[in-house]
Amino acid sequence: MTADGEIGSADGEFRSGFVCFVGRPNTGKSTLTNALVGAKVAITSSRPQTTRSTIRGIVNRDGCQLVLVDTPGLHRPRTLLGQRLNDLVRDTYSEVDAICMTIPVDEKIGPGDKYILDQVTHMAPRTPLLGIVTKIDKVGNERVAEQLLAVSKFLGGERDVFPVSAKSGRQVDDLVRLLASMMKPGPAFYPEGEITDTDDDTMMAELIREAALEGVRDELPHSLAVVIEEAYEREPDPDRPAPKGRPPLLEVHALLYVERPSQKAIIIGKGGARLKEVGTNARAEIEKLLGRRVFLSLHVKVAKDWQRDPKQLGRLGF
Numbered sequence: 001m002t003a004d005g006e007i008g009s010a011d012g013e014f015r016s017g018f019v020c021f022v023g024r025p026n027t028g029k030s031t032l033t034n035a036l037v038g039a040k041v042a043i044t045s046s047r048p049q050t051t052r053s054t055i056r057g058i059v060n061r062d063g064c065q066l067v068l069v070d071t072p073g074l075h076r077p078r079t080l081l082g083q084r085l086n087d088l089v090r091d092t093y094s095e096v097d098a099i100c101m102t103i104p105v106d107e108k109i110g111p112g113d114k115y116i117l118d119q120v121t122h123m124a125p126r127t128p129l130l131g132i133v134t135k136i137d138k139v140g141n142e143r144v145a146e147q148l149l150a151v152s153k154f155l156g157g158e159r160d161v162f163p164v165s166a167k168s169g170r171q172v173d174d175l176v177r178l179l180a181s182m183m184k185p186g187p188a189f190y191p192e193g194e195i196t197d198t199d200d201d202t203m204m205a206e207l208i209r210e211a212a213l214e215g216v217r218d219e220l221p222h223s224l225a226v227v228i229e230e231a232y233e234r235e236p237d238p239d240r241p242a243p244k245g246r247p248p249l250l251e252v253h254a255l256l257y258v259e260r261p262s263q264k265a266i267i268i269g270k271g272g273a274r275l276k277e278v279g280t281n282a283r284a285e286i287e288k289l290l291g292r293r294v295f296l297s298l299h300v301k302v303a304k305d306w307q308r309d310p311k312q313l314g315r316l317g318f
Helices: 029-037 080-093 111-123 141-154 172-181 200-213 261-268 270-290 310-315
Strands: 015-022 055-061 064-070 098-104 129-134 161-163 225-233 250-258 294-302
Touching: 015 029, 015 172, 029 055, 029 064, 029 129, 029 172, 055 172, 064 172, 098 111, 098 141, 129 141, 129 172, 141 161, 161 172, 200 225, 200 250, 200 270, 250 261, 261 270, 261 294, 270 294
Parallel strands: 015 064, 015 098, 098 129, 129 161, 250 294
Antiparallel strands: 055 064, 225 250
16 A cells, blocks of 8 residues: 555555456355445355356455455366356466455354365466455454364464455455555556446346345246346337437346246245346336336246356356
8 A cells, every 4th residue: 555545566566457256156156246345246146156257346445456356266167057056166276366265154164165175276276365264244353263263274374364345345446455555566457436347238137146146945046037128228218308418228138047946936936926027126226227217027938947058148148
């Protein structure tokens, strides 16, 4: 940190670089990405395996720019989709300047963490690795200290470990400073003010998935895919002109794919009530993302065993 409080090198040089978050599913990677960026760029859910793509969130501070790669949770794959999600994670290892491994403060370190650490150290032995203890707002300071020691020992005792709460914002700015100190001096990769390089269709699909995953059974996250079929500006009504300066209504048509008819029934709900709720919640988030009014149309289709079918995976964008 420089003398005037800005983040940068001691001689005032700008720092920039790429940071990858890895960890078991549902360890707080997406929530932490959003907290660091200061806006919602990655979807969050209480269900595991929520993230399906490598979302790039851009952290802009005076003196530094961090490009965060929020990957799907690395896990032992049981389907072709799982293998392809893991491949997405591994492909980022050689492209980043630092890797952050997230471990919740209230969960014991287990075989899944060991699997991920082995993968990281094998695939990127020279990339700096930082341990991050997440969700520290959930426990007291004594438990935080115990988990910091446990994670430090787990990582070999030589790597830094940092506690943070994305939910409360505790230690978030300090984490930015630490990550910036790990970057080399260099120019910004994106213009100031940009918060993600993910295209609007991908972001809209992710927000629809997030809305659809809330309150459903455990198996559905793995079986749900969303595709934006089309998005276009609706022709203005000459009899009801929009207020001056307001962009035309954006009409978005999306398809939600599941693997079985029983899952389709879960998404739609009794009398279509569940799907209507999904549409209402997703539309609100999409309007916040795009800063404009949106008409959202959702339809649910069954694509049997698409997670295991290479042709269907390709058609769904995996």
